[in-house]
Amino acid sequence: MENVEIRIKSTLLSQKPREESWLIALLSVMVLLFVSVLCWRNPSLLNLLAASRHQVLGEQEYWRLLTTTAIHADLTHFLSNAILFALFTFLLYGYFGFWVFPVAVAALGSLTNYLSLLTYSENIQLIGASGLVYLMAGFWLTTYVLVERTHPLKRRVLVAMGIALIVLVPSNLSPRVSYRTHAIGCGFGVIAALGYFQARKEQIRSLETFQIEEVDE
Numbered sequence: 001m002e003n004v005e006i007r008i009k010s011t012l013l014s015q016k017p018r019e020e021s022w023l024i025a026l027l028s029v030m031v032l033l034f035v036s037v038l039c040w041r042n043p044s045l046l047n048l049l050a051a052s053r054h055q056v057l058g059e060q061e062y063w064r065l066l067t068t069t070a071i072h073a074d075l076t077h078f079l080s081n082a083i084l085f086a087l088f089t090f091l092l093y094g095y096f097g098f099w100v101f102p103v104a105v106a107a108l109g110s111l112t113n114y115l116s117l118l119t120y121s122e123n124i125q126l127i128g129a130s131g132l133v134y135l136m137a138g139f140w141l142t143t144y145v146l147v148e149r150t151h152p153l154k155r156r157v158l159v160a161m162g163i164a165l166i167v168l169v170p171s172n173l174s175p176r177v178s179y180r181t182h183a184i185g186c187g188f189g190v191i192a193a194l195g196y197f198q199a200r201k202e203q204i205r206s207l208e209t210f211q212i213e214e215v216d217e
Helices: 021-041 043-049 053-058 064-070 075-096 099-117 130-147 153-167 179-206
Strands: 002-010 209-216
Touching (some): 021 043, 021 075, 043 064, 053 099, 064 099, 075 130, 099 130, 099 179, 130 153
Antiparallel strands (some): 002 209
């Protein structure tokens, strides 16, 4: 006896990302590099753009929450963020568009820095894009689990967890790294992805295609 089974053939994530996604990713990384190089050459500019709790809350210089993301201590620090930043920029802009990257990512990245600074003493400066990278990773991995229904849920969860362990969990600890910023950023990414999916669920599901298969009993 044969039964008919309907399987999901493709989803939003089965499509090609926007054609200009690679260019947006490249330009975004170049912005980080450009600002970082300027700060390396001119320390006074670093003091203008970097963020500490006193500068943001005491002096109410809120732009620092965003500009500090583009500053890196040295080339090694920049490279440690650049590859993943470019990858997730490509994916988030490519599949979800301008309002996710850069708009929502920039806003949530600034909020991530704000909450992180609340946990530090007044004059400690927080610099770098790693909090933003973790936010983007949390958003992408969560949307992958929710959207990519061509694979069973258990498999999607395992894939996301495996990528998170490889990409996001450090192999060694450094006192110069703000792991709390990473955690806050990733948490915001997960929450934002859940909210985005709930708001766009009908639209996302409408992009799914199906195939009918005969199953023997």
